[in-house]
Amino acid sequence: VHRRVPPDRFDVDAHYDPTGKGKNTSYTPYGCFIDEPGLFDARFFNMSPREAYQTDPMGRLALVTAYEALEMSGFVPDRTPSSMTDRIGTFYGQSSDDWRQVNAAENIDTYYIPGNIRAFGPGRINYYFKFKGPSYNVDTACSSSFSAIQLACTS
Missing domain, CATH: 3.40.47.10 (Thiolase/Chalcone synthase)
Structure with missing residues (x-):
């Protein structure tokens, strides 16, 4: 059901932070689209x-x-x-x-x-x-x- 964030949504690599502590970041590179x-x-x-x-x-x-x-x-x-x-x-x-x-x-x-x-x-x-x-x-x-x-x- 879920998958990696598609590139047409946003640059997931630039916003991914597995610690979840970075500002304006996501702690998961996945979502439902x-x-x-x-x-x-x-x-x-x-x-x-x-x-x-x-x-x-x-x-x-x-x-x-x-x-x-x-x-x-x-x-x-x-x-x-x-x-x-x-x-x-x-x-x-x-x-x-x-x-x-x-x-x-x-x-x-x-x-x-x-x-x-x-x-x-x-x-x-x-x-x-x-x-x-x-x-x-x-x-x-x-x-x-x-x-x-x-x-x-x-x-």
């Missing part, structure tokens, strides 16, 4: 190429995986009482926004805020799927996903 994170079918999700370009890859991946999960589950909106879109919400655990930090020096555009601020991620999913329930982004650091599940189960 998505191949070609820029691949995204913007038109399928009703996004312009400009908007897709400025959207955090994590947000794009959230849309794709939400679609895949619903498709694989056989979900049909508004078919049964439990699939009524006014009862469906998005509870999303996310605790980092590296893409926003990396791109802060880029030209700020109309799509910068909805594409990069964590609070907009679950709302984008609700909007695309026409869900009318709550839209929560939960950030509790390492327990974000678990906290989002807990919040969804008790809402």
Whole structure:
């Protein structure tokens, strides 16, 4: 599952410190990476190429995986009482926004805020799927996903 940091991400040899004591270094040369994170079918999700370009890859991946999960589950909106879109919400655990930090020096555009601020991620999913329930982004650091599940189960 994990592999050596690809050279297109950063120069791992320049930043690797096995002691973990060096400033701005990593104590491991390994990580988990998505191949070609820029691949995204913007038109399928009703996004312009400009908007897709400025959207955090994590947000794009959230849309794709939400679609895949619903498709694989056989979900049909508004078919049964439990699939009524006014009862469906998005509870999303996310605790980092590296893409926003990396791109802060880029030209700020109309799509910068909805594409990069964590609070907009679950709302984008609700909007695309026409869900009318709550839209929560939960950030509790390492327990974000678990906290989002807990919040969804008790809402």
